[in-house]
Amino acid sequence: MKRWLKWILAVLALALLATLIARALVTRKAAQAQLSAAASVDPGIDLAPTDVLEVRAGELVRTLAISGGLKAVESAFIKARVAAEVVELTVREGDRVKAGQLLGRLDATEFDWRLRQAEQQAASAKAQLDIAERALANNKALVEQGFISTNALDTSVMNAAGARASLQAAQAAAELARKSLQDCEIRAPLSGIVSQRLVQPGERAALDARLLEIVDLSRIELEAAVSPDDVASIAVGSVARLQVDGLTQPVLARVVRVNPSTQAGTRSVLTYLALEPQQGLRQGLFARGSIELQRKTALVLPASAVRVDQARPYVLRVAGGKAEQRAVALGARGEAAFGPTPEDAIEVSAGLAPGDVVLRGSVGAVRDGTPVHLLAAAPAASAAR
Numbered sequence: 569m570k571r572w573l574k575w576i577l578a579v580l581a582l583a584l585l586a587t588l589i590a591r592a593l594v595t596r597k598a599a600q601a602q603l604s605a606a607a608s609v610d611p612g613i614d615l616a617p618t619d620v621l622e623v624r625a626g627e628l629v630r631t632l633a634i635s636g637g638l639k640a641v642e643s644a645f646i647k648a649r650v651a652a653e654v655v656e657l658t659v660r661e662g663d664r665v666k667a668g669q670l671l672g673r674l675d676a677t678e679f680d681w682r683l684r685q686a687e688q689q690a691a692s693a694k695a696q697l698d699i700a701e702r703a704l705a706n707n708k709a710l711v712e713q714g715f716i717s718t719n720a721l722d723t724s725v726m727n728a729a730g731a732r733a734s735l736q737a738a739q740a741a742a743e744l745a746r747k748s749l750q751d752c753e754i755r756a757p758l759s760g761i762v763s764q765r766l767v768q769p770g771e772r773a774a775l776d777a778r779l780l781e782i783v784d785l786s787r788i789e790l791e792a793a794v795s796p797d798d799v800a801s802i803a804v805g806s807v808a809r810l811q812v813d814g815l816t817q818p819v820l821a822r823v824v825r826v827n828p829s830t831q832a833g834t835r836s837v838l839t840y841l842a843l844e845p846q847q848g849l850r851q852g853l854f855a856r857g858s859i860e861l862q863r864k865t866a867l868v869l870p871a872s873a874v875r876v877d878q879a880r881p882y883v884l885r886v887a888g889g890k891a892e893q894r895a896v897a898l899g900a901r902g903e904a905a906f907g908p909t910p911e912d913a914i915e916v917s918a919g920l921a922p923g924d925v926v927l928r929g930s931v932g933a934v935r936d937g938t939p940v941h942l943l944a945a946a947p948a949a950s951a952a953r
Contacts, residue, residue: 614941619931620886621906623924626868628915630902631858632801634808634839636792638853641842642758643783648773649751650674657754657779660765665756665782674773676752683749686742693735700724700731760784763851783851788843790821790855793836801861802826808841810857812849820844823859858903867920868904871912872929883920884927884934886942891927893936895919 657672659665704724710716764781767773790810794802808821821841830837841859843849874881874896885894899915906913920926927934934940 613931613934613938614943615886615927615931619928620925620942621869621873621928623867623869623916623920623922623926625865625922626904626906626913628864628866628868628900628902628904628913629860629910630862630864630900632794632798632861633856633858634790634792634794634841635854635856636790638788638812638843638849638851638855639791640760640783640785640851641787641789642760643763643781643851644757645778646671646754646757646780646782648674648775648777648779650679650748651773651775652676652678652752653772654767654769654779657765657767657769659762659780661762663762665760665762667756667759669756670753671756671780672754672769674752674754676749679745679749679752683742683745686738686745690735690738690742693731693738697728697731697735700728704728754779756782758782758784785849785851786845788845788849788851789824790841790843792839792841793831793834794839795836796830799826799837799839802839802859806859806861808857808859810841810843810855812855813853814850815846815848817846818857819846819849819855821857862900862902864900864915866899866915866917867922868913869916869920869926870904870906870928871901871914873926874898874914875929883916884931884936885920886925886927886940889939889941891934891936891938891940894924894926 652674655673655675659671665671704721704727707716707721707724711718711721760782761784762780763783764778766778766780773779790808802823804823804826806823808823810819810821812819821843823839824842825840827838827840839859869883873883875883880895881898882893882895884891886892896919897917899917901912901914903910904913905911927940
């Protein structure tokens with residue numbers, strides 16, 4: 569009897585243990601399910617005031633990107649007008665000079681002697697002319713008195729005319745010799761700064777050899793090549809904003825000329841823009857920027873806020889505390905002010921309304937329906953214009 573009692577107690581103990589184990593497994597599975605459900609809930613993201621932007625109507629400036637090198641409107645190479653040795657050169661690169669200033673000299677010994685020779689020949693021709701004119705005057709008196717024939721008078725007339733021509737030729741030769749002597753002086757043709765010094769004293773300069781280059785930095789132009797498709801929209805007087813290498817601040821410019829001919833090979837059209845005077849501008853610097861073509865008022869967004877990783881462009885609009893994808897139709901591109909400086913912008917012709925709040929491109933990738941938490945009012949914090 570005691571043996572059966574022991575078996576019954578053992579069976580009851582096993583049943584109780586199995587019940588406890590089953591309850592523990594059920595409780596554990598329920599806890600895991602709760603943890604999984606909690607983990608699957610997206611906690612959302614926090615948005616700073618600079619991460620959102622209120623859609624508003626703004627001024628969109630349609631622009632044309634340009635680039636090119638800067639050139640001085642007035643620059644000149646000083647060349648040797650005579651072949652001679654360089655005796656003196658008093659300026660170097662960076663020196664400022666004035667128009668007409670004496671910059672150096674060429675050896676004038678040979679030209680000085682040539683001038684003396686030409687002046688002596690002119691004096692000799694003048695003496696011959698005086699003799700011929702006195703003979704002509706005497707012969708005229710003799711003809712009137714009937715002592716000589718008119719043929720002798722004609723000969724005197726021709727002799728005087730030949731002597732006069734010889735004198736004029738000698739005087740012209742003397743003037744040419746005097747000019748050659750003056751050409752030995754190297755003078756600045758314009759006011760500016762010496763850009764290049766191409767010879768040194770003691771070197772012999774050939775005729776038309778380059779000696780110095782002078783540039784006037786008071787007037788600087790940008791020479792930009794524009795495609796034939798875009799040149800029709802450029803008008804003289806159009807304003808441009810340029811970024812010049814080496815300068816931190818943008819430089820304003822204005823279209824002053826458009827070349828009537830295209831460039832051989834590229835078929836591009838050279839457009840010239842006059843830059844406003846500014847310290848630091850140098851000939852040869854590279855500049856890039858944009859010409860203003862048109863202004864219009866429209867709903868605009870920064871180009872970076874429009875996402876194009878899907879078949880149609882879209883933005884992420886904040887609505888009901890969540891980020892939702894919103895397909896948009898786009899229009900013209902240009903620049904607009906969303907802060908202290910203009911940004912690349914694009915017109916939104918459909919898909920958004922004034923007052924909508926969208927995420928900027930700086931937020932990065934965000935899934936549709938992700939909860940968002942605005943840390944400040946979007947209109948006041950993000951749409952400063």
